[in-house]
Structure formats: structure tokens, C-alpha cells
Amino acid sequence: MRYVQIDTQSDPMSNSFPTTEKQKDLSRLLVKELKDMGIKDAELDEHGYVYATIPANTDKKVPVICFCSHVDTSSDSSGTGVKPIVHRQYDGGDIALPDDETVVISAKEHPYLASKKGDDIITASGTTLLGADDKAGVAEIMDAANFLITHPEIKHGAIRILFTPDEEVGRGVEKVNMKKLAAQFGYTMDGGELGSLEDENFSADGAKITIHGISAHPGAAKDKLISAIKIAGEIVDGLPKDSLSPETTEDRDGFIHPVRISGTVEKAEIDFIIRDFETSSLEAHETYLRRIMEKVLDRYRGAKASLKITEQYRNMKEVLVDYPQVTANAAEAIRRAGVQPLKMSIRGGTDGSRLSFMGLPCPNIFTGEMALHSKHEYVSIQDMQKAVQTIVYLAQVWEERS
Secondary structure, three states: OOHHHOOOEOOOOOOOOOOOOOHHHHHHHHHHHHHHHOOOOOEEOOOOOEEEEEOOOOOOOOOOEEEEEEOOEOOOOOOOOOOOEEEOOOOOOOEEOOOOOOOEEOOOOOHHHHOOOOOOEEEOOOOOOOOHHHHHHHHHHHHHHHHHHHOOOOOOOOEEEEEEOOHHHOOOOOOOOHHHHOOOEEEEEEEOOOOEEEEEEOEEEEEEEEEEOEOOOHHHOOOOOEOHHHHHHHHHHOOOOOOOOHHHOOOOOOEEEEEEEEEOOOEEEEEEEEEEOOHHHHHHHHHHHHHHHHHHHOOOEOEEEEEEEEEEEOOOHHHHOOOHHHHHHHHHHHHHOOOOOEEEEEOOOOHHHHHHHOOOOOOEEEOOOEOOOOOOOEEEHHHHHHHHHHHHHHHHHHHHOO
16 A cells, blocks of 8 residues: 555656656665565665565575566556555445546456455555556565565575566566576566466567658648658558457457557658567568558658567567476465466566566466556455465475475
């Protein structure tokens, strides 16, 4: 409840790192709380990363594992002035949020919420997102750390804690010091429904089409003016209407998604995200996009356009397949918490997907956060408690199996 009231929204348009300094407001609090627990090496670096260690208390040689969550919240909805509300013993119906009567979390539209009847549900008040993505994960790691520190009878190896900025803008682990982190395996606490364990995600590229038109005074533009804006519009309109988009795909289907368009008559730009579970399919999607661009451009002699592809992240499964014990240990910990593991795929990415390719195999574990990036965001306290138990059991499993 404390954490979500601190505005930590990241900014996708910023070139600084972190993209907003206010993310460090929460990070500084986390360092203080970790030190108050007795974790002496807790620190915040200049990039906004929090590093800390729960020391080993076993004589066994146990791999160092890391638990990671991100402090920033999405720019899709305001994170300023969050007022969290606990709805005790949720009755299973719609939840009307008091600060905006038009914002109602519908049990019909959110069937997972309806299944949480009897739980204690945290929401925002109707004018902001909640920030459970990923402050639920942050809170769970902090609670588990406190439990392990105060219960030395639970044997475990060294555990590293990592809190990152800027995950929501795809830059969350860009400046992580892997040598300082010094962990062998990791887990992001950034999943959704109870029991979910995600060991694969989209592979992702970014694409930018830059269009150069020809400007002329509109009063004397006949046979001279070529509008980059109109060309951009035709390229977007050339995308399929019933496939290859987020709004028409599910499960393992990929897509090409225009996320930003800007420009003038003389120059316009379109930014896309390209996603697929099969990394090899990204090239096919990019070729398809290029053909649309070239087909439109053929109708505008004199205009020019270019397509630039930028790699963003890859499917963590490509790494985790070589380390089956990482996912297996997590599944066992979830079972010990009294929950059935749900193997799932992420139609998106996490810090763990990039960490996996940086040498830290890192699947994603549930936190309870739901309806992300919106005013409808909610989380069950009971789901969060099960996530804390999972972290504790996971530390034990690694020690027992070493």
C-alpha cells in the first residue's frame, strides 16, 4: 500500500536512464527497508538499480539465485496520486471505484476477479492505475526477504535481490551490472494469475518507417506536393484487418503493431512493434511490412521511405531449455505453497527474457497482478501471500537439491 502511492511512472519518450528520476524515490525507500531488516549490502546505484544479498545459511554449495521485480509503472495510465483501496472479503460482483463513477471493474469482463470471491482485493480509486505491475512483485520479494532474515532455521543459499527501473519501456536491464549481481539463476516476480509460471515469451523487434515527401505551397501544389503524412496513413491502412494485429490474435499468434505515428508533409515516421514466439518468424513479418511500404511508395513517384529494424528481446525459452531445473524448481515451490503450477507463455516480455540472454536464465512467477496498465488494475492479497510462500519454498528447494 505504501509502494503504490509513490509515483514511479517511466517515460517511453525520454532518452535518460532511468527515464524518470522519480523512480528512485521508491528505490531509496526499498534500500532503507532492506537495511532495516539487517541486509547490510543493500545499495542503489546511479542508474536506479537496487542490489542486495540475503546471505547463505547452509554449508552446502548452492547456486546463487536472484529474485527481480521492477519499480516503474506504465505510461498508459496516470500513476500520480494513487489511492489504493482494500475491498475486504470481496463479494464476487462488480467493483465500482469511488473517484470516478464511470470506472467499474466488471466481474463479467474480468472472470479471474470473479473467481476471487472471499479474497481481499486491492484496487486504485478510479483516476489512476494501481501499480500492482510490478509493485506487487516488489512487495512480495520484500516480504519474503524479511521472512527469511527472521527465520534462520530455513536453510538456503545466497539470494540476490534486484529491483530495476524502466521495465515498462523495454530498458529495464539495459545497465544491470551482471558481475556485481553475481547470480547463476533468476526469477522475475512479474506474472499474473495464481500459480502461473512462464518460461517463454515473445521474441520482439522494433521497426521504424521514415517517409520523405515533397513539400509545396498548397495553393500551387498541383503535381508537386507529395504528402508523407498520407503515405504513412496508407501504409498503416495496408496492414491486414483480420489478422497479424494484437486485436485479432491470441495464444501463439504473432503480430505487427503500429504504436506511434508523427510527422509533417515533408517527413513522417511510423513506429511498430513486431512480435512472435518463433524468432525466425520475425523476419517474415518484417518482409511483409517492407512489401506494404514499397507497394504504397510505388504510387508516389518522387517520395522515399526506409525501414529500420531494431532487435528488442528474444524468447527466453531458447535459453531455459538448457536449464530445466530452473523451471522445475519453481514448479515444485508453487506446489509446496499449495497451488497448482500453470505453465504459460507471455504475450510480451519481462526483464527475465533479456536477463536470460545476458547469462541469467530467468523464468517469470505469478504475483497476482491483473488488468495491467489500466484503471481496472487489481490484485488479491491472498494471491500475493502465496507468491511470498513460493519465494521462500523456492529458496529451500534449491538448497535441498544442491
